[in-house]
Structure formats: C-alpha cells, structure tokens
Amino acid sequence: MPLYKTITVNPHTKVFIWKIEESFEALSEGIDLTKNCANRVVNMKSDLHRRGFMSIRHLLALGGYTDHDLYYDENGKPHLTGDKHISITHSFNFSAIIISDIEVGIDIEMQRSKILRIAHKFTPIEEYRTIANEDAMMRKLTIVWCAKESLYKSFAEKGVSFLENxxxxxxxxxxxxxxxxxxxxxxxxxxxxxxxxxxEFTCAYALISEK
Structure with missing residues (x-):
C-alpha cells in the first residue's frame, strides 16, 4: 500500500499523501462506493483519473472514513459527515487529502515549465523577475499556485480571482x-x-489562521 507520507500538522489536522502505483483493479479491492461515485468512475475516460479517484478512497479509510461519508455542496466543495473538514487533490501519480477541525484546503501540482507562461494570470509576475534561475522561478511559482489553489478550495466562494483576491x-x-x-x-x-x-511535485495546504 503506497501511502507516501502522513503529516500531523497539529493535534486536530492530518495530511495523507498517496503515490499511485497500483492498477485500478487493485485499488478497487475493499472499496465500497456509493452508487453515484460508482457511476462517476465508470464514465471516467482516463485510467489515471480513475486510479486517482480510488486512491483517495484509500486515504479516506486511513482517516477513518468511507466513500459514504463524503459529499459535495453546490459549489463542488467536499464535506464529511460529522464535524471534520476535508480537502482533496490529485495530480498525475499523487493524491492527497487533509482532514481538520477547521476549514482547510490542499493542492498538489507537478513542477512544469509551462507555469512560467501562465504566471501573469494568477500572480503579479514582477515580484519574481529578480529570480535569475529559471528552475528556481518555476519551483517558486508552483508553490504560489498550489497555495492559491488550496486557499481557493478552503474559501469556496464563486467569483474569487487568484490574481485579484x-x-x-x-x-x-x-x-x-x-x-x-x-x-x-x-x-x-x-x-x-x-x-x-x-x-518534482509540490504540495501546499492552508488552514484558517487562529491568531
């Protein structure tokens, strides 16, 4: 079972990261999906997406939950039955969840040079012009993107702009x-x-500040 990493952020918050190495069939063993989720998986065209979907169900199990405990609101934000908060992410062969007593968000992204071309769409790029090394700039911009994606997931208000808000x-x-x-x-x-x-991946997770 390729649980890649577990991070105890604080006594009430945990991150679980999975490296997706198994087949879809192997990942399906022991997982009981809701009827809606079973239909979603059947209609997924990408095998990697299907495997990512199932790997998240294994991460849920590590947190003490099943697919039946997970639901989504009208904005597409995931929730758990009970009083815990959750956020979910999947990128290529990694997936992750974060579970906490407070609002949270998480994102994983592969580090790719194309982020240099789209950076102006999500951050004031002039802030990073002083970084001479292109690899360092790619890494930093990927962290910024992951951070903003995790914040967007936690805040969960339609209309929020990565660049403006x-x-x-x-x-x-x-x-x-x-x-x-x-x-x-x-x-x-x-x-x-x-x-x-x-x-060559980046993960960021955001928690509402309690200061």
Whole structure:
C-alpha cells in the first residue's frame, strides 16, 4: 500500500499523501462506493483519473472514513459527515487529502515549465523577475499556485480571482511556511500555508489562521 507520507500538522489536522502505483483493479479491492461515485468512475475516460479517484478512497479509510461519508455542496466543495473538514487533490501519480477541525484546503501540482507562461494570470509576475534561475522561478511559482489553489478550495466562494483576491506573502525556497489573505467582497480571511516538494511535485495546504 503506497501511502507516501502522513503529516500531523497539529493535534486536530492530518495530511495523507498517496503515490499511485497500483492498477485500478487493485485499488478497487475493499472499496465500497456509493452508487453515484460508482457511476462517476465508470464514465471516467482516463485510467489515471480513475486510479486517482480510488486512491483517495484509500486515504479516506486511513482517516477513518468511507466513500459514504463524503459529499459535495453546490459549489463542488467536499464535506464529511460529522464535524471534520476535508480537502482533496490529485495530480498525475499523487493524491492527497487533509482532514481538520477547521476549514482547510490542499493542492498538489507537478513542477512544469509551462507555469512560467501562465504566471501573469494568477500572480503579479514582477515580484519574481529578480529570480535569475529559471528552475528556481518555476519551483517558486508552483508553490504560489498550489497555495492559491488550496486557499481557493478552503474559501469556496464563486467569483474569487487568484490574481485579484488572493495574496500570498513572499517566502524563500528554503522555507516551508508562509501566510496568505483572501479578500472578497466584504469578507477577509487570514491563512497559514505550509508547503513541501517531492519527486518534482509540490504540495501546499492552508488552514484558517487562529491568531
């Protein structure tokens, strides 16, 4: 069972990361899907997406939940039965969830150079012009994207712009934490963001700041 990493963020928050190496058939063993989710899997054209979907059900089990405990609201945000909060992510051969007592968001992305071409769409690119090394810029922009994606998932308001409404405080590549703010209409929320890199992937997760 390729559970890649477990991170205990605090006594009430855990991150589970899965490296997807098994076949869809192997991942399906022992997993009881709801009728709706079973139909979703059948209609998925990508084998990697189907395997990612099933790997998340194994991560749920590690957190003490089943597919029957997971549901989505009208904005597409996942929820668990009970009082815990959850966020879910999947990118290529990695998937992850975060479960907490407070609102959370998580994202995993493969580090790819194409982010240099789209950076202006989600962050003021002039902030990163001083980074001389293209690889370092790619890594940093991927962290920023992951952070903003995790914040977007947690805040969960349609209409939020990565560029206009989400601000990630600057950080160094040798750090693992930063802070961020989402400002939208009459609402403002502060977050703490943690990030890590592994096997040319980046993961970031955000928790509402309790300060």
């Amino acid at each position: 989400i601000y990630v405080e600057d950080f160094r590549l040798d750090e693992t934490k930063t802070t961020a703010t989402v400002t939208y209409e009459d609402k403002q929320q502060q977050y703490d963001v943690d990030f890590l890199e592994f096997e």
